[in-house]
Amino acid sequence: xxxxxxxxxxxxxxxxxxxxxxxxxxxxxxxxxxxxxxxxxxxxxxxxxxxxxxxxxxxxxxxxxxxxxxxxxxxxxxxxxxxxxxxxxxxxxxxxxxxxxxxxxxxxxxxxxxxxxxxxxxxxxxxxxxxxxxxxxxxxxxxxxxxxxxxxxxxxxxxxxxxxxxxxxxxxxxxxxxxxxxxxxxxxxxxxxxxxxxxxxxxxxxxxxxxxxxxxxxxxxxxxxxxxxxxxxxxxxxxxxxxxxxxxxxxxxxxxxxxxxxxxxxxxxxxxxxxxxxxxxxxxxxxxxxxxxxxxxxxxxxxxxxxxxxxxxxxxxxxxxxxxxxxxxxxxxxxxxxxxxxxxxxxxxxxxxxxxxxxxxxxxxxxxxxxxxxxxxxxxxxxxxxxxxxxxxxxxxxxxxxxxxxxxxxxxxxxxxxxxxxxxxxxxxxxxxxxxxxxxxxxxxxxxxxxxxxxxxxxxxxxxxxxxxxxxxxxxxxxxxxxxxxxxxxxxxxxxxxxxxxxxxxxxxxxxxxxxxxxxxxxxxxxxxxxxxxxxxxxxxxxxxxxxxxxxxxxxxxxxxxxxxxxxxxxxxxxxxxxxxxxxxxxxxxxxxxxxxxxxxxxxxxxxxxxxxxxxxxxxxxxxxxxxxxxxxxxxxxxxxxxxxxxxxxxxxxxxxxxxxxxxxxxxxxxxxxxxxxxxxxxxxxxxxxxxxxxxxxxxxxxxxxxxxxxxxxxxxxxxxxxxxxxxxxxxxxxxxxxxxxxxxxxxxxxxxxxxxxxxxxxxxxxxxxxxxxxxxxxxxxxxxxxxxxxxxxxxxxxxxxxxxxxxxxxxxxxxxxxxxxxxxxxxxxxxxxxxxxxxxxxxxxxxxxxxxxxxxxxxxxxxxxxxxxxxxxxxxxxxxxxxxxxxxxxxxxxxxxxxxxxxxxxxxxxxxxxxxxxxxxxxxxxxxxxxxxxxxxxxxxxxxxxxxxxxxxxxxxxxxxxxxxxxxx
Numbered sequence: 011x012x013x014x015x016x017x018x019x020x021x022x023x024x025x026x027x028x029x030x031x032x033x034x035x036x037x038x039x040x041x042x043x044x045x046x047x048x049x050x051x052x053x054x055x056x057x058x059x060x061x062x063x064x065x066x067x068x069x070x071x072x073x074x075x076x077x078x079x080x081x082x083x084x085x086x087x088x089x090x091x092x093x094x095x096x097x098x099x100x101x102x103x104x105x106x107x108x109x110x111x112x113x114x115x116x117x118x119x120x121x122x123x124x125x126x127x128x129x130x131x132x133x134x135x136x137x138x139x140x141x142x143x144x145x146x147x148x149x150x151x152x153x154x155x156x157x158x159x160x161x162x163x164x165x166x167x168x169x170x171x172x173x174x175x176x177x178x179x180x181x182x183x184x185x186x187x188x189x190x191x192x193x194x195x196x197x198x199x200x201x202x203x204x205x206x207x208x209x210x211x212x213x214x215x216x217x218x219x220x221x222x223x224x225x226x227x228x229x230x231x232x233x234x235x236x237x238x239x240x241x242x243x244x245x246x247x248x249x250x251x252x253x254x255x256x257x258x259x260x261x262x263x264x265x266x267x268x269x270x271x272x273x274x275x276x277x278x279x280x281x282x283x284x285x286x287x288x289x290x291x292x293x294x295x296x297x298x299x300x301x302x303x304x305x306x307x308x309x310x311x312x313x314x315x316x317x318x319x320x321x322x323x324x325x326x327x328x329x330x331x332x333x334x335x336x337x338x339x340x341x342x343x344x345x346x347x348x349x350x351x352x353x354x355x356x357x358x359x360x361x362x363x364x365x366x367x368x369x370x371x372x373x374x375x376x377x378x379x380x381x382x383x384x385x386x387x388x389x390x391x392x393x394x395x396x397x398x399x400x401x402x403x404x405x406x407x408x409x410x411x412x413x414x415x416x417x418x419x420x421x422x423x424x425x426x427x428x429x430x431x432x433x434x435x436x437x438x439x440x441x442x443x444x445x446x447x448x449x450x451x452x453x454x455x456x457x458x459x460x461x462x463x464x465x466x467x468x469x470x471x472x473x474x475x476x477x478x479x480x481x482x483x484x485x486x487x488x489x490x491x492x493x494x495x496x497x498x499x500x501x502x503x504x505x506x507x508x509x510x511x512x513x514x515x516x517x518x519x520x521x522x523x524x525x526x527x528x529x530x531x532x533x534x535x536x537x538x539x540x541x542x543x544x545x546x547x548x549x550x551x552x553x554x555x556x557x558x559x560x561x562x563x564x565x566x567x568x569x570x571x572x573x574x575x576x577x578x579x580x581x582x583x584x585x586x587x588x589x590x591x592x593x594x595x596x597x598x599x600x601x602x603x604x605x606x607x608x609x610x611x612x613x614x615x616x617x618x619x620x621x622x623x624x625x626x627x628x629x630x631x632x633x634x635x636x637x638x639x640x641x642x643x644x645x646x647x648x649x650x651x652x653x654x655x656x657x658x659x660x661x662x663x664x665x666x667x668x669x670x671x672x673x674x675x676x677x678x679x680x681x682x683x684x685x686x687x688x689x690x691x692x693x694x695x696x697x698x699x700x701x702x703x704x705x706x707x708x709x710x711x712x713x714x715x716x717x718x719x720x721x722x723x724x725x726x727x728x729x730x731x732x733x734x735x736x737x738x739x740x741x742x743x744x745x746x747x748x749x750x751x752x753x754x755x756x757x758x759x760x761x762x763x764x765x766x767x768x769x770x771x772x773x774x775x776x777x778x779x780x781x782x783x784x785x786x787x788x789x790x791x792x793x794x795x796x797x798x799x800x801x802x803x804x805x806x807x808x809x810x811x812x813x814x815x816x817x818x819x820x821x822x823x824x825x826x827x828x829x830x831x832x833x834x835x836x837x838x839x840x841x842x843x844x845x846x847x848x849x850x851x852x853x854x855x856x857x858x859x860x861x862x863x864x865x866x867x868x869x870x871x872x873x874x875x876x877x878x879x880x881x882x883x884x885x886x887x888x889x890x891x892x893x894x895x896x897x898x899x900x901x902x903x904x905x906x907x908x909x910x911x912x913x914x915x916x917x918x919x920x921x922x923x924x925x926x927x928x929x930x931x932x933x934x935x936x937x938x939x940x941x942x943x944x945x946x947x948x949x950x951x952x953x954x955x956x957x958x959x960x961x962x963x964x965x966x967x968x969x970x971x972x973x974x975x976x977x978x979x980x
Contacts, residue, residue, distance in 0.1 A: 121171040149211060155233065272350075369713050496721075509522065522541045522544050684706050701732060762805055811855075813826075818858050849878035894917060937976045
């Protein structure tokens, strides 16, 4: 190193940092005006001349490779740090990218290792590299390539290891799959959210382009090269903040990057706008005479190859042109505005407007006229608006029909007159309810389905003063609508009002049924039971009593009283089987029996009941019908639990197609079918399709049901579980946090669903080594379940066994064993001894006993767990395999491996496709296999099994206590 440079480095470093933030033409002025010392100016000029404005992390552009002071000798492929280079992935003027594996302490982990072709022997260069490495290491997001390691070779050549992403550039991935416009927009939303995350960490990318956004085989985008950004730290850099290294790709660069202006988060927003334009039209924006980009639709319409571009988006030119006009033109124009102040204020704001456009909601970037907002309302709520009108009309028709049927012939004329009067009241009510949708009334403001229901409540008192019977029916109908929207407090008040206004047995029966449904949804099971028992006792006729008893049986099962539920539903089935007119009721009863037996873990009976229910429904309704779709769907859910995901997926696809044909794309039942089809695809290993289906269901649920609905929480919970299965624990925890927030908004803080999700979160925290947080959240889950359900509900048992798992990892074995024992007592009472959940909890209990040295008790518990799993789950099911493994470990410890050789390969295979959820079990099975093979003298096969186990362990963020001990023993 130049001695003068070394001597004055303390003065040079801050000047060097400031100069790097400037455009090349501004650097000369900086040198003249800010650096008055001639020697310091000369040294700084030499450093800047070597930089050439290119970022260290770019291996794409050989023409702009930078060399700072001394070029290092070429580094030979072989090993770099702890990594073994496998093959060259790419090469450019500034460096090379290799596929590499970490080969340290027997662990294997694949990365993309970037090796730069510059020698960094000077403090300036090495400090700069370390800064970039620290910046990148702060980013932990599922759509941002993560930095794992970095350093220097002996020759001073810098390297770093990042996530190895097998994928294609964003635009190519979309084009090769002929992805439609909506799917492209949804993909860009995910990119925007990742960029927004980095911005919240005070990091600007400043070179966003398709080559820096790879989409993997599951359809998830991954952003590369965030490491060349500088923290936007106003406390260190002042308000005039710029990125550290001037680097840009002209086609995607914002105007301020060419003029030396301030580079901010708005610079990335501009690039995202260019990407949006390109994804939508196949073109990049072209500036007009005033410097602003032409609209996307104008640019597309001017192309000679419009048809080719449209076909790549699975549409035709005229349809694509229409789709671009209006909101999309506005969104793109706002994102790529020449003035940064006129762009979206954040990447999140851009993503929000794209999502609003996809949901047919008014976008924030466009001034909203009354006509514009009304048009958006009608487009968004076609199904909901028509459904609301039909519901109200059906109330009027039902009133007339009920009165006609309930009066004797001599009262027919009077009944018809009353029915006509009440039908006219409903007509008036309906017209006034929807009057506010017009622009004159709403003044351009969006009128949501929720507001329509609020208007209905307000207008009832005015319109129906002299119709108390109709008020009861409308109150019950509105209560049901609010319940389905997740607004349980509103629903509860209306159900109470319906009951108070009921003036005869039929209306009281309907009000009691709705009140029971609302209280059940609230988790107020005792009050729900009282309402439903009253509905059954006061029912007039077999059909009404049967309906109340079925609902009561389902409630009892949900409340953790499966024996009572089974007795009641069996009695109801017996009555309806003997009634020649009871075929439809029998089909409903059998479906309820299937649900109840499913909940208690009796899957064979559940399957048999649902198959008979479906057959009866198809016989009575040979054409496509919503009830047929519902029972097909329910049977598929049971098959999923049994492990028959293939047949389940076929049935769910059938149910989905029927529901779409009958209800349209945006109905909540369609979202439910997409949700469970996602579960099936997830079980079949198709995580990419599963995630897409979950996201589609989530978008539909948020649109149709609102953001704080229980179904939204359930889908977020499933996305969390999917992320966990795919080894993305950070994303799993983030999704679960969002699910919890949603569940609390829907149910309040003390609902059983909140307890369940807290338990799931605790499990994620435990596998990531956050043991104190895991215990805290598991204890909170237990307290909520106890308060909401009482001490003997099976969910309390689930929470207690979860607490046992958290305590085992902390080494608090005696307390853990006590928690397991108490939890198992509750689970067996609520679910029976042959339930899969009971078997799994008992296997975990056996492991705790083994770690505590209580081997005989452990073997007894493991044997009981294995027997229960054999009864509850088919051979080869992953859950059954992990339970059997616990027994085999204990057998090997006591009796040696002689009897295990035949079983272990099958267990390893069954545990091989479960992602993170089963990785520790698979690693344990492989370690046991290695041990047994070694005992049998098969050293080569033992070494191979051990290597596979180590590969599984290497990618685990936290290795559990038991696994650490098993590995140490080998």
